[in-house]
Amino acid sequence: MEIASSMTDDVLIVHGGTPIEGEIKVRGAKNLVPKAMVAALLGSSPSRLRNVPDIRDVRVVRGLLQLHGVTVRTGEEPGELYMDPSRVERANVADIDAHAGSSRIPILLCGPLLHRLGHAFIPGLGGCDIGGRPVDFHFDVLRQFGATIDKRADGQYLEAPRGLRGCKIRLPYPSVGSTEQVLLTAVLAEGVTELSNAAVEPEIEDLICVLQKMGAMISMDTDRTIRITGVDRLEGYTHRALPDRLETASWASAALATKGSVYVRGAAQREMMTFLNVYRKVGGAFEIDDEGIRFWHPGGPLNAIALETDVHPGFQTDWQQPLVVALTQASGLSIVHETVYESRLGFTSALNQMGAHIQLYRECLGGSACRFGQRNFLHSAVVSGPTTLQGADLVIPDLRGGFSYLIAALAAQGTSRVHGIDLINRGYENFIKKLEDLGAKVERPA
Template sequence: MTDDVLLVHGGNPLEGEIQIRGAKNLVPKAMVAALLGQGPSRLRNVPDIRDVKVVRGLLQLHGVTVRTGDEDGELILDPSHVESANVADIDAHAGSSRIPILFCGPLLHRLGHAFIPGLGGCDIGGRPVDFHFEVLRQFGATIEKHPQGTYLVATQRLRGTKIELPYPSVGATEQVLLTAVLAEGVTELRNAAIEPEIVDLICVLQKMGAIISLGTDRTILVTGVDELDGYTHRALPDRLEAASWACAALATKGDIYVRGAEQIPMMTFLNTFRKVGGAYEIDDEGIRFWHPGGELKAIALETDVHPGFQTDWQQPLVVALTQATGLSIVHETVYESRLGFTGALNQMGAHIQLYSECLGGTPCRFGARNFMHSAVVSGPSKLVGGELVIPDLRGGFSYLIAALAAEGTSTVHGIDLINRGYENFMDKLRDLGAHIELPAAAEVAEVQLTA
């Protein structure tokens, strides 16, 4: 398919302004939360991305009315008539997203049963769903696994429970929150994820009538209530997309104003960006990121759960580090396979060596398991265009950055995957002066030139 391939002519700085909207890691979850309410919900600052379309489709299959509001990027979700969906229709969404697993708790509360198809998502390491199902068992659900998916049944009201996560997983924390708010009694969740998107989801649920307290020690207490109402909420901006554009400015020696970006959720990234040698300026409307000239600096970096350096920031920053002087060390502690994208960068001229050892201050979960989860990046390297096949969402955008920073033309395959989390990314690239084109358009131009 030509519309899934992009030709990128690199070597020019990205300059200009782009707008980001609500966070991919919050908006679909807030849409699922609307299932829990007795009345309609109004969600603002919604990006036009594929994960939103998947969740919208699943909600509509279950009888939720979803329509656009008067404001651009506004959705109104009315769950007044929630109903069971056809298994075949649900299964049509299998493999397109991992969000369906979060429908379990709300559907058990509203219908007493749920069906979850096989799950998709980016191949960046283990994200087992068995723990989600074990959590739901602790709430009182009965679970049966079948070849086409998983059936869940609640014969009576779910009950609050005590849960301690072995790792502060974002998905598992979301699962507990969306289930505990209507469960009978108190749920105590220890070692919870506390990312800004989690806190924003808690804000959504609190607006609906939930009683949730967030402790300083990663403990969340949820006192179940009998009923929730709808909400009106403006989603927090996507700090992960903002950082991707910041890295694009750095790698291409450009200057990008990211309208909508906010300082507080990005504090850890901003510190690292400055250490590398990038410059930024914050105002009330967004953040300007630029390469100030001179050499970029090599750094030592470890990813971690919030408030550490986010794993989703790592891949685009690695591209920028190929242009830094010296040896940068990157220790990925969240997803064991997230550094696999660097092989293609080496083919473009980067010098990146992967190691199974923990090249960081603290040993992580992967150190003794032979995963190539640490990297040494030697730079600066002259990148040249090449053939790139997008492996995952953040790795895909990172390939675009590399192609834009490289000399010559790159052919990037699988760009549709980027639509999962980057709204109108091709239009934004063009607005920043990027020279990109679909192969069909290139062929037409060539015919015209020949004529």
């Protein structure tokens, strides 16, 4: 495999074949904390957010808030942020571009900035290449609220000359990002906003809790409909972010794939119930107490399963990639049907180079057809196991795929060189130290 020279300084050497054992801690969810930070822009008084992980997405949003005049500093306890938005101001376009290029989160600043300043600028957006995430839908939503959008060479310029007004919106798919966009825009918009076919992930509910603490009026119905009655003013909030269930599942899958045992302090059962059922079905063991969850391989063969990803409360797409590595060690044929992102199974080609037997298919191999079934996407996989993985040179494709490569390298015989590991910092706090704490044999090149 040819490795780009620009990535040679961003490498982790992994000596595999040793079970990981010990304890690590997870903090607030990557899919909530940056969005709660954006929500602080809407307040007329300071906010305090607790249980904040030190990850790149948090640093990106912190920089963007500071560029817009928000005072951001660490709080009194570890993992606490204090944010004062009393002096929000227009930011320099070049500075915004420098901060925003590595993340898609800045598009969520549009609604709050339109409310506070009457205008916003969004440059080109980054993020993981795992399939379509059409930002145009975000702009369509903002137009329905009354925003005007001027597309220029350096990005999108938005204004709200007559303010923002509530509207009726139906999502074609329960998109998390689109639901967040509506929530962050509707809370200060005039009138009532009705959002149907909304995402209802735990992180969405936690964001709603944040906004309700600020004074928002939001109700959720059982049919995925969210109604937001706009208010004239929001205050700051004090909130402890829910734990990161996606990072928790990654460490659980690592314990299973390496025949190890990991206690994840800070993990919570409620948001993990669907994952825990599948984990037990595969043959993994877990034990829950008031402080966290311990995951381990109980010995003996693992079980092949049929798995289909879905929006919450289904099996989350971000759980799929790490678990697929463990499924390479299960006896028999496992079937994985990815229904959320059309390109999320591309990471398996590197696993095959390590010795896995994974075949991709364009057909829907799950229990039901999905929106990708007639669109020529390789979105189903058959995993044949168990197979012995061998160390290899690996180039990280995306956040969850990257952590999956780490799991594969830990489970493999021999040494792997994992390139592009800085991408993992987007969503995994201090992951190299956590690996070391679990007894993993990892090192940076000399």
